[in-house]
Amino acid sequence: AQSVTQLDSQVPVFEEAPVELRCNYSSSVSVYLFWYVQYPNQGLQLLLKYLSGSTLVKGINGFEAEFNKSQTSFHLRKPSVHISDTAEYFCAVSDRGFQKLVFGTGTRLLVSP
Amino acid sequence: DTAVSQTPKYLVTQMGNDKSIKCEQNLGHDTMYWYKQDSKKFLKIMFSYNNKELIINETVPNRFSPKSPDKAHLNLHINSLELGDSAVYFCASSQELAGVGGELFFGEGSRLTVL
Numbered sequence: 001a002q003s004v005t006q007l008d009s010q011v012p013v014f015e016e017a018p019v020e021l022r023c024n025y026s027s028s029v030s031v032y033l034f035w036y037v038q039y040p041n042q043g044l045q046l047l048l049k050y051l052s053g054s055t056l057v058k059g060i061n062g063f064e065a066e067f068n069k070s071q072t073s074f075h076l077r078k079p080s081v082h083i084s085d086t087a088e089y090f091c092a093v094s095d096r097g098f099q100k101l102v103f104g105t106g107t108r109l110l111v112s113p
Numbered sequence: 114d115t116a117v118s119q120t121p122k123y124l125v126t127q128m129g130n131d132k133s134i135k136c137e138q139n140l141g142h143d144t145m146y147w148y149k150q151d152s153k154k155f156l157k158i159m160f161s162y163n164n165k166e167l168i169i170n171e172t173v174p175n176r177f178s179p180k181s182p183d184k185a186h187l188n189l190h191i192n193s194l195e196l197g198d199s200a201v202y203f204c205a206s207s208q209e210l211a212g213v214g215g216e217l218f219f220g221e222g223s224r225l226t227v228l
Contacts, residue, residue: 032211032213032214034216036217038154041221041222042221042222043117043203043205043219043220043221043222044156044203044205044217044219045218045219046216046217049214049216051214088154090156094211094214099161099168099169099210099211100158100161100169100211101158101211101217102158103155103156103157105153105154105155106154106155106156108154
């Protein structure tokens with residue numbers, strides 16, 4: 001069964017600084033990988049996803065993520081964060097052909113002025 | 114025009130009561146889901162329906178019963194509520210299954226508090 005580990009429960013950062021949110025997964029088969037964002041009191045929305053092809057994936061709001069198969073990682077990055085990026089970020093994995101999307105425990109990104 | 118809408122947004126009730134949460138999506142998607150988010154923000158899938166057919170039924174107490182009258186609606190009924198049922202329940206829909214890389218569209222959540 002697949003699982004997702006987000007080691008950082010909270011990441012504080014100053015506005016305009018770069019940020020990396022870490023995600024590692026475990027699965028015995030090929031996977032699809034996702035990052036979702038949850039703004040306060042809202043549902044989740046998709047930031048980006050990796051299905052196949054280029055290992056560098058670009059998403060909305062200037063975020064990107066890199067799939068690293070050998071390290072089983074899918075870290076999320078943004079070169080310069082805004083206050084409005086303050087939110088909870090969830091990494092998720094789905095085994096190809098499997099029906100479930102399994103989420104990590106989330107990383108709270110706190111951007112301060 | 115809300116894509117995935119849930120009602121009610123907030124629900125406060127006593128232990129032992131029965132309650133329902135309704136979900137509707139206007140995206141024309143074939144698959145709908147219920148997720149539970151606990152106080153630590155952990156999201157866990159509970160159920161999934163594809164074209165009104167149950168396809169995922171996680172280890173959830175049978176006090177929880179989903180119902181899908183048509184593919185645009187997925188309701189969640191909970192009997193004999195317990196303190197541990199307090200959580201935010203999210204409805205979601207997708208055109209393709211997660212297993213083929215489908216994107217999930219989430220509602221805003223229904224916060225259930227059991228006293």
